[in-house]
Amino acid sequence: MLDDDRAELPTREAVLGQAVPFDPERWRKLLPDSGWWPGELDECPREGLWPRVDRRTVFGIAQRAESLEGRRHLLVAALVWGSGTKARSVKRRGRIFERECVAKVDKKLGDALKTLHEKGSSAAYFGFNNNDHQRIAYLGPAFFTKVLYFAGHDSRTDLRPLILDSVVSRTLRQAKAVDGTWPGYGWTTPQYTRYLEVVHEYAERRGVLPDQVEAALFARGKEKGRQKGQ
Template identity: 30%
Template structure:
């Protein structure tokens, strides 16, 4: 079978349907990004963290440590305001994972047991990746996916890119973005035909992805009356990658 030619993402155009959506109130960043909420069972998460011996304090959202709560992107951003301690790094990892999994918690126990076995080793690379995520998405990604292999077993790109994204604490100019199968599927439909939807993306692909959305955001900001951010585009791609 012939190998698919690598798509030149530097000339890939934003889909017209997305361009039209950007002109609506639904594309306001506060609505599309900050308020996107996922139902999270805090009792389940805190029980799992405790039973697995995973590092970090119990998760708390709006003073609650149990029950069903809605976790928004804005709340996860708040957890990344200061990542100077190991406890803060673990809190961000678990919150970003809780937000990313919702009720589909496949492999979560394995991830918890993995980091519980060597927390000092893994928190160092997570902290370094979080720091790099603010200036160099490709390097941050490569730290967690060296030689196209997961640095932390069972924590693949679809989930660690959420950690890299939320490490920006909501900064609209933060360059690292979420890349999962739904985003990849939407990009494939938009013309990035060489992009696999099933994961295992190398670091240079992630770098191309973040550069593409940054370019689209810059172009659309110049042609509309509002500032368009890369994560607003990521949200649209996610919604259209079903």
């Protein structure tokens, strides 16, 4: 797709409206205390059995990330949006709060977001991925890039952070614009930086925001996975 300047891209409104169902009660049981739960999630519209949270809501929560409570809410909202209702996925995300004490999660999250705003997306990725002082157990790239994305989308000093997960990577593996064989997981900082560069260059050519390209990569990767039964 990154080689095709005529590929269909979602509108910005469609990106902001990308919504995921979630089970509030399942999540509440996993959090250290009720103060970690963002009130906005209780106001999400219900469709069928579950309420649904969209990107716009998580962006709103991210506006409070300068405070301790705001960072906690951002982390939880990003995890909820990225997990859906699958019990296995939710339980795995909950291990973050079992493995690390609250004080360590708070400090590491604060340090990582400070790095994002002071040094940029690549440095923040390195911190979450390689720096023992910032790496949070059970918060891997597929999810910490969601945190970085929502926290740093309005950054004007560096490449805006974008989500990188296995679904997006399915599409990247087919893209000639990405150097070499693209891995399905375990992306290094140089690989994440290259991903940002390629997507930002393509977005500039198309006159859109980078996350519109990321959303298109995700949609195509999801379709490829569906075709393969994944």
